[in-house]
Amino acid sequence: MAAPAPASTALERLRELHTTGKLAVEYPSVPGLLAELDPAGLARAGRLLQRVPVEEIEARHPGTAPVTAALTGHGTLDGLTAPLTGQLARHGIPLRVTVGDHDAWLRDLRDTGSALYAEGTELALCVLDAEVVFGELPVPWRVEDVAEAAAAKLELLGGLVERHAAHAPGTLVLNTLPLLRTHTAQLADHRSRAELGAVWREFNAGLLRLTARHPRLHVVDLDPLAAEGGPVRDTRLAAYAKVQLGEELLGRYAREIGHLVRTLRGRTKKVLVVDLDNTLWDGVLGDDGPDGIAAATTYRGEAFGAFQRVVKQLGAQGVLLAVCSKNDEEPVREVLRGHPDMTLREDDFVRVTANWQPKDGNLRDIAARLNLGIDSFVFADDSPFERGLVAENLPEVALVPLDDEPALHAERLLADGWFDVRELTAEDRLRAGQYRSDAERADLRESAGSMEEYLAGLDVRVEVSPARDHEVARLAQITLRTNQFNLTTRRLQQADVQRIREDGDALALAIRSRDRFGDNGVVGAVFAHRADGALHLDNVLLSCRVFARGIEQAALGALLRHAKETGAARAYAAYRPTAKNARYRDFWTTLGFVLTEEHPDGALSFTHSLETLPQLPEHVALTAGF
Template sequence: MLHRSGRLAAEFSVLPGLFGALAHGPDAMADLGRVGRLLARVDPDEIRHHHPDATPLTVTVSGHGTLDVLTGPLTAELARHGIPLRAVLGDHDSWRRDLQDTSSPLYAKDTDLSLIVLDSAHVLDELPLPWRVSDAAEAIGAKLKLITRLVEAYVAEASGTLVLNTLPLLTTQLRQLVDHRSRTELSVLWREFNTGLLRLALDHPRVHVVDLEPLVAESGPVRDTRLAVYTKEHLGSELLGRYAREVAHLARAVRGRTKKVLVVDLDNTLWDGILGDDGPDGIALSGTYRGEAFAAFQRVVKQLGSQGVLLAVCSKNDQEPVERVLADHPDMVLRPEDFVAVTANWRPKDGNLRDIAARLNLGIDSLVFADDSPFECGLVASGVPEVAVVRLDEEPALHIDRLLADGWFDTRELTEADRQRAGQYRADAGRRELLDTAATMEEYLQALDVRVTVAAVTEPDIPRISQITLRTNQFNLTTRRLQPDDVRRLLDSPRHLVLAVRSQDRFGDNGVVGAVFAECTDDGLRIDNVLLSCRVFARGIEQAALGALLAHARTAGATAAWASYRPTAKNHKVRDFYPSLGFETVAEGADGVLDFRHDLTQLPPVPPHVTLDATFDS
């Protein structure tokens, strides 16, 4: 209906919910491919005109076979995450030329992802006739060397992320060898080739390799043999649909849209039964046919929590019995210390989710909500559409598959700060208690004993600094996303300052909570961006860090500092950050961009409750 009425661009914000409902239906890949083809006809710039924060993602697609079928599912999967697609398709079998030619679209500065879709024909089409395993070994080795060389050239010259994939080996290819020993040798060679491709992603942060093997296990046949012969579609539409989903998960991480919190229901979600009706002894987590499935689900939830995903409970129950079960039930895998928030009451869940987000000082779109009730899932989907909803049902054996299907928590690289995140949020309970007992905010801050360290970023800090730029949306003055290589390039520039901001207080060490990017220019210091984790808002950390930088600039001989603010849907709270530190507004653009100047005569003082330690490279 939206397509027929010409309202797809205007109503783009409702598509994530609509496409999300299709994504787990019985014909999900076919349905998403169909609606994606309709959406692909819409100019992505028209979508952005109606939705300024829906910045199109430019994706180039190149390969060996026919790949037109990829556009539909890729458009739909990106739309599920609020990202319009601008696709640039290469010519048939142009992958090598596109990677070699630095003037090709793959190397354009506005290209975000460059997809090189590989298939077994890349290797086997080059074999002589007849061929032996030794011929395959030679071809496989040469192809891996070629791809490695082209990847290294891309990483050196391009600014986007290169996406490769492993190659499925088909039975019709393997069975051309009639002896089992030769088949085994070829299988070993093939796996070593795929391992070599996967290692490219370990060696180069801006290279990502989609492993097709688990996707093939889910999707069935790799291809339709007839289409492979007649139209050169070497990968089938079902497999390409699942590949598109993996690419969309990567795109979400690149755009800083990784989810941060998993909120789970309890009754028939974490355990079998209704606590209010069955009592603590009546719910099952192990020892029963269904209970084992719930225990397995809890283990997966705990595994996610160990990697920085914050866990919370939102249940229609009474608080005290819930806390008792979490603490004392002998079969519980998850315990109170695994959760940063436990909300059990009889209020509507959409409101409770808003409260949880506020308590954690996170945007509501940071949450993923998993529940077995169709009513509750529908209520949340309509009441807080920003929340990703995982719709479980009465079959607990499928809970794990449904929770993991959309990769909501996928990130480019896990940092030590991720592993410590849950403990840091739990420490906030002590801070809230201190705040509740303090007579004034000044008294609270003084008692908190905030200590801030500002220092140049070092190599071990790079993944965390990149992650801050990718995931921080509220306190982010320009919302420029940086991959690790981008941070490293700034570090290598003698004109740039890249600073890590750390904080600790009486309740513990918060680690790296912010970053400052600046450049020395002919007219003074240009502050490119300032970022701060939402965990540590309103403690004077940002004022202390910027005050230290401005003092350093004046000492180094600068006569002025310049900065800008670029508005987004989420950073409006920091619009007045620079003026609060004595910056003067010197220009305002039609798009809301503000330019500021500080004459460095009267510097902002370090807040009296903050102990500051700032060091700068000369």
């Protein structure tokens, strides 16, 4: 790695790397350079990064998988590829993009031979604007004409979405269409303007509702992005160059696409760790005492209280909350238990770490106790020193740069969509309680005389069966977010899981578990298929929350027994190495599989004769149906 240039800006450093031909070599350092650039800076960085061949980055860094996208639209979109490149590079993802012809969106969506449908295209970006409707109106026009044209356009888009879902491999991305004042002001009476606003919002609502029927469709809502400020477009560029969406709005659109790609790649963060003093409350507890801190009743205190409500909202949707603060522990817990200003309470956090140790070490400890990778953490702190320490020693942790303006805390926390998921599941809403139950399990483990005694006292119950309708989203989520016990790391979207369910020769199994401390929900998945008289185990996944309880042995032992009883001659399995699943390299041999081939990339192939089946763990009560 090259040494950082002294006192240089991120863009200057990027230009230096480009000039010396080292941008591809140093690509892993790019996210750190881009971390705090504004959208305009990211667009400039994107223009530099566009000049680096994606193939060169991929060759030098095999673990850095580019995203392949195809871009089409109605207006001129030349200004979008640079911000897209910069925003994705912020997350360490190179962009390989094909740009369609001007105003070719309809042709591209209809033609299954276009780049939108090409093998390997992960994202089909179709960027539309209001002129796709207003450009077809008669002159003069009335609200009724807009309603008719919008309804026809929505029906057309619905059919094109169906076509894409049936023939394309990737995710189609549409967007809502901003309504401009130059549209509404053409109507002289206020009543007609109100009717037009209602018609337009119904059209955009219809676009958004298409996502409920099509799991591989994503619609970016441009209204909240436009509301962040700045014009939706430059009127002169729209008139002369057909640039219907402005630079600022396209930059924000690119930011949302970066978040979407991270979600599709299974890189959603799981844990939000927050500081306390001047982060969750106004004041310093150690200096000011409980009576001297505020998260209500004062102007600044109210801003901290608003931030707490946002943090609690995230926690209610499956984000694990933890505290990492330089304070004495007992006063912190007393504040969280009883201070009248607090929205967040002790029970909202899965870990409360308050001591005087370096925060990077404390974050490592929290990760170890939760049995989660440190790269699943987001850390929010108002101290540049503490953030710098974490950035230096734990570059995998995402940082939220707070400062002494609490009114901006929530905006800065939400800016990067670190916790975005495709769909919230029942397990997401229960996750915090499940992790708190783990503390009780830990107490039992520490009091037990042996591991056998602990497992016997845990009363583990496992159910294995084909995934039910309401579990499809959860199984897809497991493939995207599980990294340790993920034996082939095949990532699946909901549509992929559904296709497996509908294949008569395939299995998409959900593994559910519970014990004396509560229900863990769906904690694992098995994907398999039958071919040539054999069972092929395509992937097995298990949540890190339930490791070392015999759950996977019970589930797979039952499946192997079922395979033998239904005529399978043998079973095949595989392991594909990643940076995080090395501890399970030899898992298949523990079930009686024999290693048959080791591939050049480190992947392993295994075979089981099904003659001697693995014994099921005695401490597990198993219910299995296939």
